[in-house]
Amino acid sequence: MIAPILNNLMSALFKKPFTVKYPFEKLELSKIHRGHISIEIDKCIFCGICEKKCPPKAIAVSKADQSWEIDRLSCVTCNACVEACPKKCLHSEQHWSPAQDKKGVTDYFVKKDTPVPQSPTNV
Template sequence: MKLAVFLPELLRHLFKKPATVDYPFKKLAVPVNFRGTPYLNPERCIVCRACERDCPAEAIEISSVNEAEKRFKMIIHNDRCVHCAQCVDSCPTTPKAMLMDSLFELADDDRHKLKKDWVYVRAVLKPKAAAPATPPPAAEPKA
C-alpha cells in the first residue's frame, strides 16, 4: 500500500473510538428484557410443573413435593440451561414465579457448583381449592 493512501487511513483511526469493548475489565450494561439466568420466586410458585415440562434442555427438576408438609424442591441446572426463557413463558402465575435475571457470567470449572446454587426448598404449596360447602338440608315442616 502506498504511504499516501495509508497515512490518512491511519490518522482517521487514531482519533476514532474503539469498535470493541474492554470486556471483562469493563462491564457491559445488558439490554432491557435480556435473557440472563432463570430464577424462581418461591412465594409465587404453585408447583404446577409447567416450567419443568416445557424446558427444552431438561434443566428444571422439581422433586420432593410434599403437600402434607407444604414443601417442594426445585433445582435449576444452569449447566444445561440454554437461556431461552421458555420456563418464564410457560409459568402461569401473575406475577410470574419464574423469572430471568441479567446474570450471564456463570462459568465455573465444576458444573455441579452451578446446580447446587439453584436449590429451593420452601413451604409455599398453595392449598387446594376447598369444595363448595353443601347447604344444610331444609328443616321438615312440623305437622
C-alpha cells in the same frame, strides 16, 4: 472506486467502537438479555409447567417436597420457562450464572415453612 473506501475509512475513524475495554469497562447488556434464571419460590405453585417446557430438562419440580431445582450447566437460557410460568415467578436476570466446574450440581429452592422430608438420617 477509491471514494467509497475513503468514506468507510473516514467514518470508521470517528465511530464509537462496538467492543468495550474489559476489564476496565463492563458491557452494558440489553434489556432483553437472557441470563441467570431466578425464582421467587414463595409465589410458585409447583405446577411443573416450567419443567415440561424446558428443552434440555434442566428443571425439576416436586409438589410433594414443595421444591424447585435447576441444573445451571444444562440451562441454555432459552427463556421458555420464564414465558410459560403462570405465576410469573421465574425471571431471567441481567447477568450470567457463575462458572461451575462440576456437572450435575443443582441449585435447590424449597418453599418456606415446608416440613423437612423424613429421611433415614434425620428420623
